[in-house]
Amino acid sequence: MRIYLIRHGQTDWNIQGKIQGSHDIPLNETGLMQAEKLAAGMESRPVKKIFSSTLKRAMKTAEALGSRQEAEIIPMPQLIEVEFGKWEGLTWEEIEKAYPKEYRHWVTDPAQAAPPGGESQKEIINRCKAALNEIIKQTGGREDIAVVSHGATLAWLVSVMLGPDVEDESIIVENASITTVHYSPLTEIFTVVEKNDTSHMTSL
Numbered sequence: 001m002r003i004y005l006i007r008h009g010q011t012d013w014n015i016q017g018k019i020q021g022s023h024d025i026p027l028n029e030t031g032l033m034q035a036e037k038l039a040a041g042m043e044s045r046p047v048k049k050i051f052s053s054t055l056k057r058a059m060k061t062a063e064a065l066g067s068r069q070e071a072e073i074i075p076m077p078q079l080i081e082v083e084f085g086k087w088e089g090l091t092w093e094e095i096e097k098a099y100p101k102e103y104r105h106w107v108t109d110p111a112q113a114a115p116p117g118g119e120s121q122k123e124i125i126n127r128c129k130a131a132l133n134e135i136i137k138q139t140g141g142r143e144d145i146a147v148v149s150h151g152a153t154l155a156w157l158v159s160v161m162l163g164p165d166v167e168d169e170s171i172i173v174e175n176a177s178i179t180t181v182h183y184s185p186l187t188e189i190f191t192v193v194e195k196n197d198t199s200h201m202t203s204l
Contacts, residue, residue, distance in 0.1 A: 001139065003190075004045055004146040005154050005179040006065070008057040009034035014175060017091045020150075021084035021118070026056045034176035034201060035064035041178065041200025042146070047071050051135055052148040053079040061176065062148040071146070074138070078131035079157075081150035082124055085117025128153065128160045141185030154179070161190035174198050 009031030013020045027035065042065055052062035054075045066073045087095050096103045105113040114120040139145055149157065151173070161181060173196055180194040 002144040003181040008061040021088040039064040039068035079149040082152040
């Protein structure tokens, strides 16, 4: 089974460096073009199911892919972006200035800290595990699928796949990127085989 992990296209808040989190920010014009380029780039990676975050920026990206491949889109609330509470709508610089104590705690001890009103690491991991278990259940681990989600959530999802001792911050970084993970239902082992492919964006 191949799992194509896809980050949504660009939004205005991406450009402005603002934390989006659970805010339902739509794709901008560039993001819509990226979604179409992504869909074209995925033609060599056929899927029948697309599991998507329910936020607009992810669903619009999933719809572009689904229309090109006539794949079923399955909305999955567990795949929404990490909730950053009162930090949403701010840049990291603004967060550090407005919430210095909480920010330092979050940076130095993320396992024990959470943004004010936001999710804890345990909550994020639990819903990523729930999403992954549901995906495996619906596919039997034998069907190539796409997962459309968000930068932070995809990074946590990969962490759940590979185990807590594996750290690789380079796996999910670009809007409309594709990271390919192989899953064996026999061994229940996940293996990253391609990271952060954006070759389909070269003409933008």
